[in-house]
Amino acid sequence: MTHSTTYPHLLAPLDLGFTSLRNRTLMGSMHTGLEERKDWDAVAAFYSARAKGGVGLIVTGGMAPNSEGGVFPGAAGLYTDEDIANHRRVTDAVHAEGGKIAMQILNAGRYAYSHECVAPSAIKSPISPFAPKALDAAGIEKQIADYATAAARAQQAGYDGVEIMGSEGYLINQFLVTHTNQRDDAWGGSYENRMRFAVEVVKRARAAVGPDFILIYRISMIDLIPNGSTWDEVVMLAKAVEAAGATILNTGIGWHEARVPTIATSVPRAAFASVTKAMMGEVSIPIVTSNRINHPDVAESVLAEGCADMVSMARPFLADPDFVNKAAAGKADEIAPCIACNQACLDHTFSGKLTSCLVNPRACHETNLDYAPVTSAKSVAVVGAGPAGLMTAIVAAGRGHDVTLFDRSDRLGGQLNMARQVPGKEEFHGLVDWFTSAVAHAGITVRLGVEVITETLDGFDEIVIATGVVPRDPQIAGQDAHGNTVSYIDVLRDKVDVGKRVAVIGAGGIGFDVAEFLTTGDSPTLDIAEWKQEWGITDPQTDRGGLSPDGPNPDAPTREVTLLQRKAEKPGKRLGKTTGWIHRATLQMKGVRMLGGATYEEITAEGIVITKNGERELIEADTIVLCAGQLSDRSLADALEAAGRTVHVIGGADVAAELDAKRAIDQGARLAATL
Incomplete structure (x- = not known):
């Protein structure tokens, strides 16, 4: 079977008249932080790797058209001749790999x-401490002119186009x-008046760059806020922008x-493709669909169903720059998957750190994390087939070492096998499937069901211990006396029976996972209609902004759960920066009682x-259920x-x-790169 028959829609070229794109993939805009570091070699390496990997059209992270419009002070823009020369290095590197790149304004x-x-x-705004100044007529003219100037500078810097960012609640959206x-x-x-700013920006940008230059307008198809746009308004704007x-x-x-939630892992795949499908036929320019499309099968199906002309994927190209080439070569099982966790991308961005990727630590580190082939192979033993051990084994074997991977369990994945039991994960x-396939492709010797002792490892040149953690015993009086106390491993891995009323001890990530697992029946992530009902999302053709007037409407919880923690702070406060609120809201919708500042006196037959x-x-x-933290399992080491x-x-x-697959995988990759 050739690739073009496997993914005929995804891999078909797209004719734009004055130019054409090699396929229907658009790498969506992501803020990396590389431009702010002024490390232009790293910026060029990051984007050129994605161009080499086959992306049809890349869109950069957002560049500010002026200082007041920057997402934060010092945000990257294109203001000087030196900026233009630096960006030219990026566009040259992308073009050298046969790619096309547009700069987002x-x-x-x-x-x-x-x-x-x-x-x-x-x-x-509710998410910023700063009150904005209202623009006067001269201020509005300045903003429009600055968009046009930024577009002209992007053209000078060798970009193939620009994307005008008109969605996500940024300035243009605020006018609408x-x-x-x-x-x-x-x-x-x-x-008509409210959309004038958006239309004027596009008109002026087009005038600045001439006809033969790609101009993408990113439109908010569904606002998901009170008093958002109606569908008729969105269509009117789309036609005016065209x-x-x-x-x-x-x-x-x-x-x-x-x-x-719009992009977190609990959002169903292609959950919003229906809104772009409704726009098809309203305009004659190509339409791009977006959000939670992370596999070529999903991308192909939304295109085949007529939901769009192109598919935007952002984080999947962090996870695997060779996504398109692997799909084209019939190797979809080798694509490192974006799991939409946000842990190394958005959480980093909003904490002022460099973006990367949980499953691919080389993302944005292409110039300083190199998996160079080795000159002399060593025999390497890796003990523990969780995320840290798996990544070490795969990178080390890929570099040419002779790797043997041990685990006492009968399957690969370690703690990931518990995480994947949780609804929304x-x-x-x-x-786990990708790790399993990568281990097989790398020719690693796998020894499962083995209790490793020191003698097992005789003769190996290098020994890597990735034996993970054991649950911490909180030693609460009475916990062993009544037969009513279990650990999170008993619940998630061994599926022990759990009663109707449950107290969960510990409100870290695992405590939240267990509470979700225990209160949810069928996972709404596997059913778009059910998931939309849970979060109060409706069709924007019936409700303004796509929000149900009745609000969220989740299924009734399957159990009554109380989540307890010792720390005298709001439970869930330390969860991921961009996803923690989703987990807290989910448990609130399930009626979970959350208590911080609790001292555990004793467990009785009646409870705690x-x-x-x-x-x-x-x-x-x-x-x-005890979820009271973990201790390192260092006995073998x-x-x-x-x-x-x-x-x-x-x-x-x-x-x-806290169980941290991001740190574990990064540590494994960096160790394996130096062995």
């Missing part, structure tokens, strides 16, 4: 993290809805302040007695070191903080 408006921020009206635009002049009031000179209509889903199935604020309380429960052997200890065996 992003004015954050009231989302800009600075005192300089501007907006149509002086209304503060009454929620943020309360003007009564020519730029406010009627929808008439103003846009080449391609790209999709944005939801404002950043929306209280609805179905993407972890694909991650706690003290909070000096008051004793019995939390009635049939089952108590200690025995080897005592025997005088040199070992490398990584992952949970090294540091047992």
Whole structure:
């Protein structure tokens, strides 16, 4: 079977008239932080790797058209001749690999993290501490002119096009809805007036670059905020933007302040493809669909079903720059999957760190993390087939070492096998499948069901210990006396029976996972209609902004759960920066009671007695589940070191903080790169 018959829609070229794209993939815009570091070799290496991997059209992270529009102070832009020369290095590198690249122009408006921020009206955003200044007529003219200047500079820098960022609640989007635009002049009031800014920006940018230059407009197809755009308004804007000179209509889903998940792992794949399908036929320019498309089968199906002309994938190209080439070569099983975890990409971005990827630590580190082939192969033993051990084994074997991988379990994956039992974490199935396939392709010797002792490892040149963690025993009085206390491993791995009323001890990531597992029947992530109902998402053709007037409507919880923690802070406070709120909201919708600042007095036959604020309380429960943290399992490492052997200890065996696959995989990759 040839690739073109496997993915005929995805791999078909797209004729834009003055130029054509080699296939229907668009690498969506992502902020990496590389441009701000002024490490232009790294920027060029990052984008050229994706061009070499076969992407049809790359869109850069958002570049500010002026200082007030930057997402944060010092955000990258294109202001000087030196900037243009630096960007030229990037575009040259992409073109050398046969790729095409467009620069996104992003004015954050009231989302800009600075005192300089501007907006149509002086209304503060709920996700920023800074109130914006309302633009006057001269200020509006300046903003439009700055977009046009940025587009012209992008053309000078060798870009094939620009994307005007009109979605996600940034400045252009703020003009479009009454929620943020309360003007009564020519730029406010009627929808024609509110959309004037967007249309004028496109018109002026087109005039600045001439006809033979790609101009993408990223439109908010569904706002997911109160008083968002109606569907008729979205269609009216799409037609006006086409008439103003846009080449391609790209999709944005939801404002950043929306209280609805749009790209997290619990969002079903292609959950929003129906909104682009509704736009098909309304305009004659190509339409791009977006959000939670992470496998060539999914991309092919949304195109085959007529949902769009192109597919935007962003984070999947962090996870695997060779996504398109592997799909084309019939090697889809070798594509490292984006699991939509946000841990190394968006969480890093919003914490001011360099973007990377949990499953691919080389993302944005192409110039300093190199998997160079070895000159002399060593025999390497890796003990533990969880994320840290798997990544070490795959990278080391890929470099040419002779690797043997041991695990006492009968399957690969370690703690990932528990994570994938949790509703909303179905993407972890694909991650374990990929690791399994990568181990097979790398020619690694696998020895499962083996209890490794020091003698097992005699004769190996290098020993890597990735034995993970063991649950920490909180030693609560009475926990062994009544037969009602189990650990998270008993629940997630061994599927022990759990009663109707449950107390979960520990409100870290595992405590939240267990609470979701215990309160959810069928996972809504596997059923788009059910998931939309749970979060109150409707058809934007019936409800303004695509939000149900009745709000979220989840299924009833399957159990009554109380989540307890010792720390006197809000449970879930330390979860991921961009996903923690989703987990907290999910448990609230399931009626989970969450208590911080609890002292565990004793477990009785009736439940658990706690003290909070000096008051004793019995939390009635049939089952108590212990999720009270982890300890490093270092017993084998200690025995080897005592025997005088040199070992490398990584992952949970090294540091047992919250189960952290991101750190474990990164550590494994970096160790294997140096062996």
